[in-house]
Amino acid sequence: MSQIITQFFVHTSILVLILQSTVCLSLQNDTISVGVVIRDPETITSAKQNYILRFFSPPNTTNRYVGISFSLSEETVIWVANRDTPLTDSSGAITLSQDGNLVVLDGTNQTIWSTNLTTSQSPINPVVQILDTGNLVLREEDSGDTLWESFSHPTDVLMQGMVLSQNVKTGKQVLLTAWKNATDPAIGSFRGGIEVMNGIPQLVTRNEGRPHWRSGQWNGLIFFGLKIMFGSFLEGFLQVKNDSVGNFFYSTPPMNVFFTVTLNSSGTTTRKVWDGVAKRWNVLESYPENECDVYGKCGPFGICNVLQSTICSCLRGFEPANEEEWGRGNWTNGCRRKSRLGCGDDGFERVRYMKVPDFAQPFPSRVLDECRTRCMGNCSCIAYAYDGNIGCMFWSDTLIDTQDFGDVGVDLYVRLSASEFDSQKERKLYIIIGVVVGFVCVSIMMFIAWWLIVKRKGSKAQDSIILEAGQMFTTDSTAIILKNESNEINIGELPKFTFKMLAKATNQFRVTNLLGRGGFGPVYKGVLANGKEIAVKRLSTDSGQGMQEFMNEVIVISKLQHRNLVKLLGGCVEKEEKILIYEYMPNKSLEACLFGQFNNLHTHGIGRGILYLHRDSRLRIIHRDLKPSNVLLDQDWNPKISDFGMARIFGGNEEHGSTARVVGTYGYMAPEYGMEGRFSEKSDVYSFGVLILEIIKGKKNTHYFNDELSLGLIGCAWKMWNESNGLSFVEESIASRETEEEMVRCIQIGLLCVEESPNDRPLIQTVLSMLSGEIVKLPVPKQPVFAENGSNSAPNGSTQQYVFSNNELTLSVLDGR
Structure with missing residues (x-):
């Protein structure tokens, strides 16, 4: 008998364990399945233990609510279910109803809150899960379709991945709604979200329907009304998008940190980030920040x-x-x-x-x-x-x-x-008259003083040019004559930028904004107050050569405009600061982005830019430093020629020039220029030919040497083409039999451009006709200079002065030889 009783208890214990296991399977840590009831104070927790669905009581009250809390700070409630219908005791429960809704029940099993799915939405096999984003999701388990989620019904907190929206056609919005007060999560007076006026979105907080605060218009990068955004973007905070059917969305993209945006009961929107070390929330911004942020503080006008x-x-x-x-x-x-x-x-x-x-x-x-x-x-x-x-x-x-x-x-x-x-004109007139009279008086006095000095010392003819402060310079047909220490530099009709404005745009010229540097000085990425991205070239104070390049670039590129030339937006000259501002090229340079991705359209674009310089602009320009790092790519990957600090303007019928001061980068210099200082349009054609061959090979001329053939890039290209093996020269990732004819043709065009004699090289307009196929039959190129030993070194025994470029993004550095 005792054995039977023992067996009964054993079997009973096993049955209990099985039932408990079944309940545990039904009630996983992060889900609620059909038939499972969560009773106060039971909870469910997201898979990574980040968020908890639980019963809670706000401060100074015994009312109970169902909400989602941040697990590391349980007092941080990010969502409330029954915010307008509190439980008055601890007898509440959460479960799935027979019609598939998630419901909150009181002690008498009366529903006080529901997800309110319609009959047509009722799931056959529903399940509720709390995700590691803090989102509570009701879905059909079999299909995985989401039927309801807390992120679409927010309370007062915006989370990462959550979306506030407005449908422009229907006016329907997903908004944050503040608590009534710190102890009552019922819907309060303040609502906030994205509002669209005339197609321009902005964030707006309203108090009982009246505007309380607004972010200002969104221009695709920043909100105009958030002053902090003109200095830096708030990473992870801003993402405004719209679709084709009239919906605008404002969201905070997921990041590897926890942060919230909360609209409190007094109408203040606060962004906070979790400090995992100190175990606390740090406030980043609050709006309204001051009295002036309150909407319409000073009334109309x-x-x-x-x-x-x-x-x-x-x-x-x-x-x-x-x-x-x-x-x-x-x-x-x-x-x-x-x-x-x-x-x-x-x-x-x-x-x-x-x-x-x-x-x-x-x-x-x-x-x-x-x-x-x-x-x-x-x-x-x-x-x-x-x-x-x-x-x-x-x-x-x-x-x-x-x-x-x-x-x-x-x-x-x-x-x-x-x-x-x-009235203002009258005041200005009086001021102008006073200034003019004063200027005339001072001028007369200076003239008298000058006349007395000249009379005393006599006049002497000068063969040299005398600049201000008594400095004397001899003329050089290749150089811009200027006083290096001059504080008075004329940047013509270029838009003027203040140094303060550019310092803000570049985050105080911080190293994280640095794009590159060269003889001219460093180049920084900047963002102007209107959100426009720019490239800021700042002249190094100790760079004499950079000063000449600065002035040359102002003189040259300010007079040029072409889709394949980088656009000069303005300048800044304040005391020792000499700065040029260019359009920003987001896809960097040809050197950084194009090798291994041959595209004949890019060679056409570069060629069109050179043709404009040589033939179509109101000035005839020889660039003298064409290389991959001086060809920048815009957002659509269109090539644009940059860096005109070494350019030379040809006048009248001038076809060529010469200099004792060679500027440029070896490997891209034409032989007659590097060795003898002679340059012309054909010098740029030579550099363009090197670019074509570099793009095809996917290697830089200055960094390539074939050990097996003992040849440099140009020599290797000529040998393989001459042996009818041109495809072997092509970079492996783009080499194919389908494109062989085009590739071999481009190699031949490149070799024609790098002919030793300038007279044998085609003009740039002829090169473009070759590339486009207008000229079908191509001449046979001769063996190029340096083809046997691959040498690109400087000529030995030369007493000339050479200025080299560092082949980075920016300009040249001075290096006398």
Whole structure:
């Protein structure tokens, strides 16, 4: 009998263990399956233990809620289910209902919250899972289809991978909604998310429907109303996209850190990041940051500046709408116009460094002047601004929520009556008259002093050129004559940039922004206040040769414009600083990106740029330093020739020149130039031929030597082509029988360009016709110079001065030989 009882207990124990195991299988750590009930205080946790679905009570209350918390900081609640219907005790439960909804039940099994799937959405085999992103997902287990997720129904916290959105057609939004207060997660007064006005998205926080704060317009890179973004992008914080059916999305892409964006009950949006060492949240930004960030603080046509003792003022041409209220510090009624607009004879006042107003109406344009013309031609247009990514922005009703950022921002052009400018013209006239009179007096005195000195010492003819400060230079047909120490440098009609502006754009010329360096000086990547990316060439203060290149580049490229030449955007000359600003080339240089990816379109593009320099521009330019690092690639991989510091301008019928000062890079120099200092259009053709061969071989001429054949790149190309084995010269990854004919033809064209005698080389326009196939039958190239030993060394015994380039992204370095 005792044995039977013992067996009964053994079998019973086994049955209990089996049942427990079954429950454990049904209730995995991160899922809720059909029939499983989670009762307070039970929890489920994401697979990597990052997030917990649990019951909790906010501070100073016994009410219970179901929410998701950050596991390392459980008081950080990122989502609440029953936020408007709290449980009053600890008898609540979470489960899947018969219709497949996730529900929260009270102690009487009454549903107080549900995912509210419709009957048509009801899953056959539902399962709920908490993911390691913090997202709670209800899905059909068999198909894997997601039926509901907490990320699509956020409360007050934006997480990585979560999306706030607006459908422009329907107006439907996914928003953050703040808690009522710190102890009550019910929906409060503040809502925040992405709002789209006239196709331009921005982030907006509203208080009971009224705007409380806005980020300013999104231009594809930054929000205009976030001052910090003009200095640096907030990595991992910003991602605004739109689709073809009218939806705009704002999200925070996943990263290897934990951070949140929270809208609290007082309307403040705060971005925080988790400090894993200190085990705490660090605040990165909060908005509104100050009084001026509050929407419309200074009312219509008012301008807010937090650094002023009285933060609100009126735009020029406007006055307080209510002087008494304004004097008491109540600026809500804003300002009114002093003089009515006359439409046709109005003018525009430029207001710099602004958070531009709300309600902008965009118009695509690439030219600032077009914005002015369009606004002037429309009597209802009261202001305009320009951004390189958006184009023109117009305002036609009121200017609201405008802020003075001080040193960054967008320029706003405000329409004013012509009478507003008349008084200013009178004041300027008086100033000009005073300055002119003073200048004339000083000039007369200086002339008298000079005349007395000349009379005393006598005049003497000078064969040399005398520059300011008494320095004397002899003329050289290849050099720009200038005083190295000159602080007065004329950069002509180029747009002027301030040093402060460029320092901000390049993050104070930080090394992480460095693109390259050379004899001219370092080159940095920068981002202007309007979000435009630029390349900033900063002249080294100790670089005499760099100064000459600086001036040469200003003189040459400022007069050139072609799709295959890098565009010069402006310059900066302040005290010792000499800086040139270029369009930024995101795909680096031919040297960095093109080897191993032969594309005949690129050779055509480079050739068209050279043809423009030689024949089609208003100046005839010999580049003298064509090489892969001086061919940059834009975002569409179009080649653009850069670095004109060593270029030479030909005038009249001049066909060639000579110099005792050779500049350029060995390996790309034509023999007559490197050895004798003679240069012409054919010198650039030689360099272009080297480029063609480099692209085909996938190797740099200066770094290639065939040990087996004892040949350099050019000699190797000629030998293999001459032996009808041209395909063996082609880089392996692009060599194929299908492209053999084209490749061999390009090798032959390259060899024609590197002929020893300039007279044997084709003109660049002929080279382009060869590449395009317009010239079918090609001449037979002769054996090129240095073909036998591969030498690219400098000529021995030379007493000439040679200036070499370091073959990096930037310019030349001085190295006398």
